[in-house]
Amino acid sequence: TTDRTITATLMLQGLSRHKIHSSTNYSMMKSPKQIASLLFFLSLPFVVSSFAAEKGGGWKTRPAVPELQQSSSSNEKDSATSTRQPWEPLRFVRQSSKFVSMNPFATKEERVVQPGDVLWTPSQQSFQLAPLDDVVMGGVSSSSFDNDTGLWKGKVTDTNNGGFVGIRSTPSFEWDMNACTGMQLKVKSSSPKTQRFKFVLRDSTDFNGVSWTTSIDVGGSNSVMNLFTSPENSGVTTIKIPFDKQVPTIFARTVPNQTFEKSNVVGVQLTYSKFEYDGDLNPNFSLGDMDLQLLEVSAY
Numbered sequence: 001t002t003d004r005t006i007t008a009t010l011m012l013q014g015l016s017r018h019k020i021h022s023s024t025n026y027s028m029m030k031s032p033k034q035i036a037s038l039l040f041f042l043s044l045p046f047v048v049s050s051f052a053a054e055k056g057g058g059w060k061t062r063p064a065v066p067e068l069q070q071s072s073s074s075n076e077k078d079s080a081t082s083t084r085q086p087w088e089p090l091r092f093v094r095q096s097s098k099f100v101s102m103n104p105f106a107t108k109e110e111r112v113v114q115p116g117d118v119l120w121t122p123s124q125q126s127f128q129l130a131p132l133d134d135v136v137m138g139g140v141s142s143s144s145f146d147n148d149t150g151l152w153k154g155k156v157t158d159t160n161n162g163g164f165v166g167i168r169s170t171p172s173f174e175w176d177m178n179a180c181t182g183m184q185l186k187v188k189s190s191s192p193k194t195q196r197f198k199f200v201l202r203d204s205t206d207f208n209g210v211s212w213t214t215s216i217d218v219g220g221s222n223s224v225m226n227l228f229t230s231p232e233n234s235g236v237t238t239i240k241i242p243f244d245k246q247v248p249t250i251f252a253r254t255v256p257n258q259t260f261e262k263s264n265v266v267g268v269q270l271t272y273s274k275f276e277y278d279g280d281l282n283p284n285f286s287l288g289d290m291d292l293q294l295l296e297v298s299a300y
Contacts (some may be wrong), residue, residue: 110173121297128169163287164273186295199214201246203260
């Protein structure tokens with residue numbers, strides 16, 4: 001399944017489930033490339049696999065088109081806000097298009113990563129991050145990310161069965177991480193409560209391929225200032241992400257029989273979601289405003 005098929009599937013799925021906001025300004029899509037791409041997305045055929053997720057559990061096997069095979073668990077349905085809001089298709093296109101490469105011949109940074117290599121800081125950006133929120137699934141949560149400061153902030157709502165915000169690297173690199181054991185993050189949180197985020201690595205350019213996921217807790221007692229902590233380091237948490245502890249998921253549902261390709265790491269992602277795995281709720285999550293500052297991404 002191609003990236004464009006995935007994007008078209010998502011768009012039609014959203015259009016079929018939600019009212020289009022009457023104030024959407026489609027005149028902003030002035031570029032012929034934008035218009036042609038959108039028409040191309042809408043004209044693509046869709047393929048439906050015979051495999052589906054077990055209700056409230058993981059996938060029985062890796063889904064061919066996960067967007068068309070989702071089934072909400074009882075936890076998801078019972079905990080969702082019943083109110084509805086108009087969907088924003090223009091924001092969907094604006095966000096999702098950043099993660100779909102229109103040029104199959106575009107060059108990417110190929111790098112053999114060694115333990116200790118710093119891969120991203122606000123002042124040393126080997127890649128860019130951009131928001132990817134639940135608008136791609138019909139939700140209305142929203143967030144923003146400043147690559148120059150590393151500050152990610154937004155507001156999460158479970159209206160329209162949503163409940164997550166995220167940031168993801170745009171397609172620009174291919175890392176061979178065979179020499180490494182894992183990733184290391186430095187993040188800063190101002191939250192007085194512990195918040196559970198997910199750090200994701202991708203070893204495929206599929207728009208909704210397998211997400212190699214690790215749950216991480218920040219804020220609260222995880223980043224308490226002490227007498228030996230300088231003010232600029234207050235709230236900073238250093239987190240190790242071992243490759244062998246990652247959980248393979250698609251749409252927060254576990255996928256069996258997967259192997260992480262360390263030689264082909266092509267994406268990084270952070271999400272703050274109402275759900276953890278297989279329909280279970282995230283115990284360290286709350287709706288409303290959120291913020292997290294990403295200070296460094298490195299390998300070990």
